[in-house]
Amino acid sequence: MKRLLIVVLVYGSAVLAAYGQTGSQNVSKSGTTAATFLEIGVGAQAMGMGGAYVSVANNATALHWNPAGVASLPELTIDVVHTRWIADTKFDFAGAVLPLGSAGTLGFSLTSLSMGDMAVRTVEFPEGTGEFFSAGDLAASISYARQLTERFAIGVTAKYVQQSIWHESASAFAVDLGTTFKTDLFGGMTIGASLSNFGTTMKMSGRDTRQFIRLDPNKQGSSDQIATNIELDSWDLPLLFQFGVSTRIFDNNQYRWSVAVDALHPNDNYESLNIGTEFVYSNYLFLRAGYQSLFLDQAEGGMSFGFGVSSADLLGSIRVGVDYAYQDMGRLQGVHVFTVGLRF
Numbered sequence: 001m002k003r004l005l006i007v008v009l010v011y012g013s014a015v016l017a018a019y020g021q022t023g024s025q026n027v028s029k030s031g032t033t034a035a036t037f038l039e040i041g042v043g044a045q046a047m048g049m050g051g052a053y054v055s056v057a058n059n060a061t062a063l064h065w066n067p068a069g070v071a072s073l074p075e076l077t078i079d080v081v082h083t084r085w086i087a088d089t090k091f092d093f094a095g096a097v098l099p100l101g102s103a104g105t106l107g108f109s110l111t112s113l114s115m116g117d118m119a120v121r122t123v124e125f126p127e128g129t130g131e132f133f134s135a136g137d138l139a140a141s142i143s144y145a146r147q148l149t150e151r152f153a154i155g156v157t158a159k160y161v162q163q164s165i166w167h168e169s170a171s172a173f174a175v176d177l178g179t180t181f182k183t184d185l186f187g188g189m190t191i192g193a194s195l196s197n198f199g200t201t202m203k204m205s206g207r208d209t210r211q212f213i214r215l216d217p218n219k220q221g222s223s224d225q226i227a228t229n230i231e232l233d234s235w236d237l238p239l240l241f242q243f244g245v246s247t248r249i250f251d252n253n254q255y256r257w258s259v260a261v262d263a264l265h266p267n268d269n270y271e272s273l274n275i276g277t278e279f280v281y282s283n284y285l286f287l288r289a290g291y292q293s294l295f296l297d298q299a300e301g302g303m304s305f306g307f308g309v310s311s312a313d314l315l316g317s318i319r320v321g322v323d324y325a326y327q328d329m330g331r332l333q334g335v336h337v338f339t340v341g342l343r344f
Contacts, residue, residue, distance in 0.1 A: 034237060035161050035202060038161065039238050041327075043081050043339050044324050044339040045061070045278070047327050048307070048337075050275055050302075050304050052275050053066075054242040055190045058072070063107045063141065063143050063157065064095070066178035066192050067156060069145075070143065071154075074099060076099070076343070077096070078341065079340070084335065096108050106142070106143070106144060107144070110138075113137040117132040117133065118133055139161045140159060141160070151182045152182075155179075158173070166206075167206045168209065173199050176197065176198070179192065179194075193241075194242050195240070197238050197239050198239060203233070205232070210227060210228070238267065240265070242264050243263045260278075272296035274292050284310055287307050301327065301329040306325030308322060320340070321341040323339040
């Protein structure tokens with residue numbers, strides 16, 4: 001148990017050290033990574049709590065936040081999430097968790113960011129060439145988690161990431177690592193930590209990078225159809241370290257009130273905090289509120305709220321939950337998140 005506590009303290013020390021460096025960091029690295037859709041929060045419960053979820057992580061969306069969170073799920077769990085994201089894009093997630101008893105827990109998830117078709121426009125044809133293009137992002141993952149003790153759990157995720165736009169695409173492989181540790185402090189405080197998107201770089205390639213040039217424009221008769229490929233740069237994935245704590249202010253047969261705080265240390269922005277709270281009535285009605293990107297310089301919006309309802313054996317032995325969350329994105333307007341969950 002002492003060794004497990006040391007691991008958690010090391011996670012916390014890393015976050016504190018990161019915050020200590022914030023004052024000397026003069027330039028944000030925003031926009032310097034690929035596949036930034038991996039940073040979009042998943043699930044109405046988590047987003048309603050302002051993204052303060054790394055230590056809560058108690059449904060299939062934990063596959064995104066902290067894979068160790070699924071180790072304690074006792075039943076087959078499926079969550080489907082649809083998010084009306086900014087600029088008329090759609091962000092979707094589907095996750096399934098399969099408990100294997102003493103052998104651990106398996107999880108599978110699929111994440112996508114999509115948009116509608118857009119007209120191809122050029123200098124010669126500003127109104128459109130008659131062609132259309134689209135862009136999209138996709139991540140498919142498999143996770144494994146295990147409860148090492150009654151208090152300590154670990155989880156790991158392996159995932160394939162792909163981005164595409166018109167005739168170009170890029171792909172990468174990445175892993176997520178996570179831990180949770182339940183204490184007896186402050187009414188049963190839970191400590192969670194995760195490291196997300198540690199993997200290979202991404203580099204666009206495809207026929208759109210092909211151009212035809214003339215080797216020597218000064219010589220008559222030289223061919224102007226010499227095929228070349230534009231060399232593109234490689235970009236890192238958005239590596240993210242999160243450390244969070246959550247606890248219940250009170251918990252009885254009818255009411256439950258929880259609060260959570262997460263510290264974030266990304267490789268493409270400054271450090272920030274997420275805070276959130278959830279009030280539960282009779283395990284039926286859920287009310288949530290939070291604030292995302294607290295202390296982040298030039299953050300857009302931050303406030304969020306949400307609610308949910310859960311049925312008890314509505315379809316035989318199947319329990320159904322429906323959740324909604326709204327997140328303020330400032331000048332980018334609001335984001336709406338819908339989640340449907342099934343428990344078998």
